[in-house]
Amino acid sequence: MGTLVVxxxxxxxxxxxxDHTYVECGNGGKGWKCWGGKTGGNVLRQGPGSTTQxxxxxxxxxxxxxxxYLVNGVCHQxxxxxxxxxxxxxxxxxxxxxxxxxxxxxxxxxxxxxxSPFNQCSGTTGDLPECVTAAPPxxxxxxxxxxPTPTHRLDWTYTRQVLAIYEANxxxxxxxxxxxxxxxxSYLQPTERVVAFHTSLFAHQIDFQLGPLAREGTPxxxxxxxxxxxxxxxxxxxxxxxxxxxxxxxxxxFNELTLEFQAQVAEAxxxxxxxxxxxxxxxxxxxxxxxxxxxxxxxx
Amino acid sequence: MKLSGEEYDRRVVALHKHLPPVPSPEQQxxxxxxxxxxxxxxxxxxxxxxxxxxxxxAVHERAERRRVRLLLWHMMSRLIPGVLERxxxxxxxxxxxxxxxxxxxxxxxxxxxxxxxxSVVK
Numbered sequence: 001m002g003t004l005v006v007x008x009x010x011x012x013x014x015x016x017x018x019d020h021t022y023v024e025c026g027n028g029g030k031g032w033k034c035w036g037g038k039t040g041g042n043v044l045r046q047g048p049g050s051t052t053q054x055x056x057x058x059x060x061x062x063x064x065x066x067x068x069y070l071v072n073g074v075c076h077q078x079x080x081x082x083x084x085x086x087x088x089x090x091x092x093x094x095x096x097x098x099x100x101x102x103x104x105x106x107x108x109x110x111x112x113x114x115x116s117p118f119n120q121c122s123g124t125t126g127d128l129p130e131c132v133t134a135a136p137p138x139x140x141x142x143x144x145x146x147x148p149t150p151t152h153r154l155d156w157t158y159t160r161q162v163l164a165i166y167e168a169n170x171x172x173x174x175x176x177x178x179x180x181x182x183x184x185x186s187y188l189q190p191t192e193r194v195v196a197f198h199t200s201l202f203a204h205q206i207d208f209q210l211g212p213l214a215r216e217g218t219p220x221x222x223x224x225x226x227x228x229x230x231x232x233x234x235x236x237x238x239x240x241x242x243x244x245x246x247x248x249x250x251x252x253x254f255n256e257l258t259l260e261f262q263a264q265v266a267e268a269x270x271x272x273x274x275x276x277x278x279x280x281x282x283x284x285x286x287x288x289x290x291x292x293x294x295x296x297x298x299x300x
Numbered sequence: 301m302k303l304s305g306e307e308y309d310r311r312v313v314a315l316h317k318h319l320p321p322v323p324s325p326e327q328q329x330x331x332x333x334x335x336x337x338x339x340x341x342x343x344x345x346x347x348x349x350x351x352x353x354x355x356x357x358a359v360h361e362r363a364e365r366r367r368v369r370l371l372l373w374h375m376m377s378r379l380i381p382g383v384l385e386r387x388x389x390x391x392x393x394x395x396x397x398x399x400x401x402x403x404x405x406x407x408x409x410x411x412x413x414x415x416x417x418x419s420v421v422k
Contacts, residue, residue, distance in 0.1 A: 070388040071374045087313045094414045117321035
């Protein structure tokens with residue numbers, strides 16, 4: 001599933017107290033101008049959603065059916081319509097509260113000549129080709145030997161400890177004994193062991209990425225957030241495993257938990273700690289589950 | 301307690317998800333009321349008193365009647381450049397002033413103010 005990003009820049013609307021908002025897809029391959037420009041803005045918010053549906057809603061003129069500016073709505077309402085697939089809005093843009101009070105979230109339908117139906121393009125799915133990120137470069141062949149660089153050495157230092165954690169918990173990955181009864185949705189080892197394993201991996205990540213940069217108490221706070229996130233994720237995994245959740249529902253729930261996790265970590269860390277840990281600024285968020293991939297999986 | 305921004309977005313989207321492209325006038329009125337209630341829950345708190353919510357709704361409807369007239373200024377704007385923008389700004393000022401009769405200055409800032417602290421109270 002693609003990503004829809006709402007961006008903003010200052011404009012002269014409402015006595016120069018408002019931001020213009022427009023929408024892009026996550027990789028910047030396509031933008032929708034929403035009654036203004038579509039470059040030069042700062043990210044306000046983003047969320048997963050079908051870029052094909054967004055493009056359908058936007059219509060060729062990229063105004064999303066907001067026919068008469070300042071009568072049916074302004075850029076905020078046009079952007080909100082295009083953002084519908086991601087279930088986010090332009091909330092937080094300057095002037096939004098006023099435009100929302102005057103025109104509502106998605107603008108007024110109005111009457112001729114300013115009639116602005118909101119066609120939600122329900123049932124339209126998928127992503128525009130220009131919004132799909134290019135494939136990564138082909139991996140280096142094993143026969144191409146290179147001298148280790150400092151980056152290689154750092155990677156190995158990190159990975160060596162990860163491998164040691166895996167080795168210490170090898171029984172979690174052992175094949176079940178033949179003939180042993182297995183219950184769908186259950187682990188072969190006690191749940192506490194599974195939690196401890198994943199937590200130790202994250203603890204290593206915190207230690208490696210933050211090191212002495214971490215303020216006192218930050219690692220403990222992060223581990224607390226992680227344990228709570230993990231409990232919810234494992235619950236979703238169980239529900240998916242026993243058929244209480246469809247693949248699409250699981251992917252959506254996983255993405256929801258991923259975003260919540262990033263938000264909670266962002267709250268518990270300074271900008272520097274966050275960027276050191278995740279190697280990206282707080283303003284950027286990522287999701288990982290592609291429902292189309294999950295859909296094709298079979299649970300044995 | 302206030303609705304979080306994310307919850308507000310979720311509920312607003314859900315409000316509109318199954319509406320037809322051109323809702324009936326009554327549907328539009330109900331959606332306007334529901335959106336106002338959600339905005340109050342998000343900006344002023346879920347325990348904001350009922351009678352004051354009704355007062356804000358009355359303001360909302362008065363502003364809506366004026367907003368509809370913007371259509372006439374839209375049609376006049378080719379003859380009088382800038383008139384629509386001036387009328388829209390005047391409407392925004394009317395809305396702020398009318399809300400100020402129901403809300404305290406602090407509440408007005410919370411309700412209409414921007415997240416970056418830009419003041420609406422002059």
